[in-house]
Amino acid sequence: MIIDGSYGEGGGQILRTSLSLAAITGKPLQINRIRAGREKPGLAAQHLTAVRAAAAICHAQVKGDALGSMTLEFVPGNFVQAGSYTFDVSEALPGGSAGALALVLQTILLPLALADGDSEVTLRGGTHVSHSPSITYIEQVYLPMLQQMGVQAEVELKAWGWYPRGGGEVKLLIRGGSISGINLVERGDLVGVRGLAVVTELPSHIPQRMAMRAENLLREAQLKANVQPLRAKGVAPGAGLFLTAEYENTLAGFGALGRLGLAAETVASIACEEMLRFHATGAALDEHLADQLLLPAALASEKSEYQVAVVSRHLKTNAWVIEQFELAQVTVDEVEKKVAIAPVIKQTIK
Numbered sequence: 001m002i003i004d005g006s007y008g009e010g011g012g013q014i015l016r017t018s019l020s021l022a023a024i025t026g027k028p029l030q031i032n033r034i035r036a037g038r039e040k041p042g043l044a045a046q047h048l049t050a051v052r053a054a055a056a057i058c059h060a061q062v063k064g065d066a067l068g069s070m071t072l073e074f075v076p077g078n079f080v081q082a083g084s085y086t087f088d089v090s091e092a093l094p095g096g097s098a099g100a101l102a103l104v105l106q107t108i109l110l111p112l113a114l115a116d117g118d119s120e121v122t123l124r125g126g127t128h129v130s131h132s133p134s135i136t137y138i139e140q141v142y143l144p145m146l147q148q149m150g151v152q153a154e155v156e157l158k159a160w161g162w163y164p165r166g167g168g169e170v171k172l173l174i175r176g177g178s179i180s181g182i183n184l185v186e187r188g189d190l191v192g193v194r195g196l197a198v199v200t201e202l203p204s205h206i207p208q209r210m211a212m213r214a215e216n217l218l219r220e221a222q223l224k225a226n227v228q229p230l231r232a233k234g235v236a237p238g239a240g241l242f243l244t245a246e247y248e249n250t251l252a253g254f255g256a257l258g259r260l261g262l263a264a265e266t267v268a269s270i271a272c273e274e275m276l277r278f279h280a281t282g283a284a285l286d287e288h289l290a291d292q293l294l295l296p297a298a299l300a301s302e303k304s305e306y307q308v309a310v311v312s313r314h315l316k317t318n319a320w321v322i323e324q325f326e327l328a329q330v331t332v333d334e335v336e337k338k339v340a341i342a343p344v345i346k347q348t349i350k
Ligand SMILES: Nc1ncnc2c1ncn2[C@@H]1O[C@H](COP(=O)(O)OP(=O)(O)OP(=O)(O)O)[C@@H](O)[C@H]1O
Pocket: 009, 010, 011, 012, 013, 014, 035, 038, 046, 103, 130, 131, 132, 133, 134, 137, 253, 255, 287, 288, 289, 291, 292, 314
């Protein structure tokens, strides 16, 4: 299988989806022009860790696994082995890295979820960093939605890791099994919004102010909201506000990260505005879950269909990668914003 890493979005997701699918199907993979669409193309610490993690679970032989590399050859050695693994993003870069460990987690989760046996994975790196799912999103939104598809996995946050220091840690438990399809065309009524306003190594008035502003903004919009302030220990200062909207049939997640010079109230309003924008669309899935559920849906034993808030370039690019592996037919209706996934060749899995 030869994949053009510059296709569409031209980002890291093409690499990660290809790695997951190569591990699952056992198909040798060559990927060229990796992250050609990005300012600093090639493998960064997070991507290199994902390559090493995917290789470890299926004993792959790898060429091109170096920082900045734009080509990779990945030849799986055997079927994915459930077991105990540790992957550390900071080891991929001299001086450490806050690369998003959620993206490494997503690369190996489905291969391990389809393997025989249970796995326990320790991941170290950034837990809450921009342009990636936070571990709070993984815990509150992504894994519970996967659970609706029969995937049994849970994550525990052991240490917070923010940009630029990283130093976070999570433990992931996965029970091997199969994946079922999902139908999420109707999201149902809003049950409520819950949130976490968190800081590490910063004064307690910051999470309190974030939580209060978020609750006020959401209540002004007539939404039931409960946002908990939390002051935790960490290796460095960090702050963020994370919201989960629970609807009758689905979950959606939003967040904003604090930084020096950004008022606590502003962090809260950025996350709330994102949530309210999504709520107004009436859609079942948030923009990010929309591209992230494609892969489990393609690996499921039934068809899936869902309605999304935004048909993003990430979504269309991920659909293209999945189709290259001939595992599923993905139909994206850009007018109705509906995505239909019909898995095709089951015998290539396992
Ligand atoms: N706020 C967020 N919440 C949940 N998921 C997110 C969020 N921001 C980004 N994501 C998800 O993170 C993934 C990012 O993929 P992308 O291809 O941009 O890769 P990347 O490895 O971060 O690399 P690159 O630097 O190449 O962009 C996508 O699945 C996207 O939906």
